[in-house]
Amino acid sequence: MYEFLIGLRYTRARRRNGFISFISLISILGIALGVAALIIVLSVMNGFQGEVRDRILAMAAHVQISGADNHLTDWPAVAQQAAKNPHVKATAPYVLGQGLLTAGGQVKGALIRGIDPAQEPGVSPVIANVAGGQLTDLVPGRFGVVLGWQLANDLGVRSGDKVTLITPDGQVTPAGMIPRFRQFTVVGVFRADYYPYDAGVALIQIGDAQKLFRMGDSVSGVRLRLDDPLLARNVAIDLGNQMTNAYVSDWSMENPTYFRAVEIEKRMMFLILTLIVAVAAFNLVSTLVMVVTDKQADIAILRTLGASPGSIMKIFMVQGAVSGFVGTFTGVFGGVIIALNIGTIVPFIERVLGTHILSPDVYLIAELPSKVEWSDVSSIGLISLVLALLATIYPSWRASRINPAEALRYE
Numbered sequence: 001m002y003e004f005l006i007g008l009r010y011t012r013a014r015r016r017n018g019f020i021s022f023i024s025l026i027s028i029l030g031i032a033l034g035v036a037a038l039i040i041v042l043s044v045m046n047g048f049q050g051e052v053r054d055r056i057l058a059m060a061a062h063v064q065i066s067g068a069d070n071h072l073t074d075w076p077a078v079a080q081q082a083a084k085n086p087h088v089k090a091t092a093p094y095v096l097g098q099g100l101l102t103a104g105g106q107v108k109g110a111l112i113r114g115i116d117p118a119q120e121p122g123v124s125p126v127i128a129n130v131a132g133g134q135l136t137d138l139v140p141g142r143f144g145v146v147l148g149w150q151l152a153n154d155l156g157v158r159s160g161d162k163v164t165l166i167t168p169d170g171q172v173t174p175a176g177m178i179p180r181f182r183q184f185t186v187v188g189v190f191r192a193d194y195y196p197y198d199a200g201v202a203l204i205q206i207g208d209a210q211k212l213f214r215m216g217d218s219v220s221g222v223r224l225r226l227d228d229p230l231l232a233r234n235v236a237i238d239l240g241n242q243m244t245n246a247y248v249s250d251w252s253m254e255n256p257t258y259f260r261a262v263e264i265e266k267r268m269m270f271l272i273l274t275l276i277v278a279v280a281a282f283n284l285v286s287t288l289v290m291v292v293t294d295k296q297a298d299i300a301i302l303r304t305l306g307a308s309p310g311s312i313m314k315i316f317m318v319q320g321a322v323s324g325f326v327g328t329f330t331g332v333f334g335g336v337i338i339a340l341n342i343g344t345i346v347p348f349i350e351r352v353l354g355t356h357i358l359s360p361d362v363y364l365i366a367e368l369p370s371k372v373e374w375s376d377v378s379s380i381g382l383i384s385l386v387l388a389l390l391a392t393i394y395p396s397w398r399a400s401r402i403n404p405a406e407a408l409r410y411e
Contacts, residue, residue, distance in 0.1 A: 030280030035331025047369030066221035090122030114209020132159030133188030288395030324388020
């Protein structure tokens with residue numbers, strides 16, 4: 001017990017050597033800054049990942065059931081069977097195809113999706129907000145189309161304008177293969193704030209899509225929305241075991257490269273910033289070595305009073321551990337506070353500097369999102385404390401090896 005008390009006293013005491021106190025303060029601040037930086041960076045990365053995921057899921061289905069060769073004949077029964085799962089909240093059929101859209105000399109490739117205007121908003125909430133019109137304007141036989149806002153800008157069209165759709169499956173004539181053309185009227189524009197959708201998706205009525213792609217009464221598949229998108233993988237596996245004549249996939253399988261890249265980037269950033277914390281923690285080694293040199297007389301006196309080498313080692317380990325704890329606690333507290341208020345801090349810095357960190361003209365996300373994961377915070381704090389404790393071992397061992405007679409010879 002006395003080892004702990006003496007270690008705390010050494011930590012609080014003002015040292016005769018001001019340089020040692022300065023180095024000790026720098027070590028504590030280094031740990032605090034490293035821990036805070038790690039928490040802030042990981043929180044911002046979590047925020048970006050969550051923001052992009054939410055934007056993808058605003059239009060993408062959580063689970064998708066598709067038929068063989070892009071044809072699902074008995075789709076009402078499939079939708080009814082899928083709806084029995086307690087996590088499925090909405091279903092909607094779809095027809096999927098590709099084509100070229102032309103208007104005013106501009107040509108753009110697009111993913112053509114046939115939808116049911118009555119059921120689709122339950123699966124894709126963002127579709128319910130159509131600028132320049134309504135989703136219900138997609139009436140069978142009128143050949144209306146809703147374009148992504150970027151696609152509409154690229155084609156130079158707006159609501160009421162005409163666009164021509166060219167499908168890849170043409171007609172065979174004596175003159176050879178002739179592409180099929182169909183004129184559509186733009187009835188609205190949607191915005192998902194996710195470039196692949198905004199610049200490459202066109203929505204038409206599902207009946208028109210069936211005629212256009214010669215699918216008869218069949219559809220490409222059924223899209224599902226769940227109460228929790230994180231359960232999509234489990235629901236997809238469960239439905240896949242029930243439906244042997246259909247292919248079931250979840251939203252993460254549609255964007256595997258992106259989410260895998262984000263996870264790898266997050267792990268590498270965690271490793272790099274942990275090395276910064278490690279450098280700051282091991283600064284405690286030099287600090288404690290100087291403290292041990294400064295306290296040789298005190299160590300010798302304690303040894304002559306009966307203190308064992310192990311007790312001396314514990315004293316200086318307590319001193320180093322307290323410094324590591326103070327630095328870690330300060331870094332965790334500061335990092336969490338900044339991460340939770342980064343939405344206020346960044347705009348203030350932008351106003352002071354007169355610039356945008358994320359320009360809205362370049363990035364779809366104009367604000368820095370942040371999401372504090374408490375599992376990350378606890379892991380960072382634990383790693384910092386362990387590194388600080390490891391840094392105290394060598395100086396403490398060196399203090400325990402000091403010979404009292406040699407230490408007191410010149411006192």
